[in-house]
């Protein structure tokens with residue numbers, strides 16, 4: 581057989597999606613799919629109306645960095661908290677995923693390194709592989725709410741190949757929200773080391789105690805900050821595939837335009853929907869936040885009842901990462917899908933290994949996404965408790 585590239589050989593299977601086919605093969609079972617961040621919250625009506633009202637004569641290509649109206653809407657929306665943003669600072673992308681891929685590609689030559697507090701969003705590994713970059717994890721821990729280490733410790737991770745630090749705020753899977761002081765410290769530290777900061781803010785609107793600050797709120801770091809945003813979670817529009825790459829660094833934005841030209845342009849229909857979304861009133865975001873707060877708190881309370889399980893209290897996003905008394909989370913997750921049934925139901929979970937650079941670090945952990953109603957989440961957590969009693973690989 582002709583040879584495949586080394587890149588695809590090293591491409592990891594997504595921890596979130598790797599059980600998809602096994603799940604599809606199961607008969608007569610109702611799964612609670614808490615493995616993937618696909619909420620069941622209805623997409624707001626104005627977005628659906630924008631689809632119905634989109635009646636072009638020709639479904640044409642659009643500009644590489646997005647339709648001017650969509651870029652302007654993105655800049656105006658972010659100007660609600662960050663000053664001086666214009667359309668030229670915003671490129672529309674095919675999901676936050678493509679914005680991340682563009683960021684890694686624009687900053688890294690093969691072998692360059694990107695620092696990431698771990699556990700981290702598993703697909704950063706995939707984007708790094710495609711861009712030829714190496715992820716260098718900075719370990720954080722459940723016990724102290726996944727706080728970042730001191731600047732002195734951070735210095736120990738920097739080499740001549742370090743190009744950027746990427747962090748999600750709020751975090752996935754950690755739910756950690758970095759305070760204004762922490763974001764400011766990260767930016768000052770990055771400036772001292774002359775590296776970029778990629779702030780992945782796709783969960784920015786979902787928080788429970790303190791609103792996350794945007795890295796764009798620090799215009800003094802204009803040339804080193806890239807913010808990633810997305811329609812997926814905020815508007816329950818994961819299938820829309822619209823995200824944003826935002827930076828005040830105009831030289832970088834010119835290069836991003838070229839990356840965009842190579843794939844022509846993001847979908848015009850989806851951008852019409854995004855424009856409608858970005859015009860929603862602040863009250864919409866308040867409502868969404870309450871929905872997720874209820875779900876995540878229901879999850880945290882239900883998990884607190886589980887014996888031998890350690891977890892944390894998310895400050896934002898809608899995930900919980902748990903450490904379980906089990907031999908191997910991959911095995912446990914598969915067993916839940918293929919063997920465990922409770923009144924014809926079961927739970928799909930994401931094994932923790934994929935959220936770490938070294939999968940061994942998350943071997944006994946799983947991630948749950950609060951993507952169902954509070955009632956369903958309580959039911960799924962009760963099933964998890966039942967499963968832990970009968971799982972053959974239980975430890976202790």
Ligand SMILES: Cc1ncc(COP(=O)(O)O)c(C=O)c1O
Nearest residue numbers: 617675676677701748752810812
């Ligand atoms: C932290 C984080 N960043 C980026 C993404 C990508 O989102 P999308 O490509 O749907 O915008 C996700 C999706 O789950 C995520 O959790």
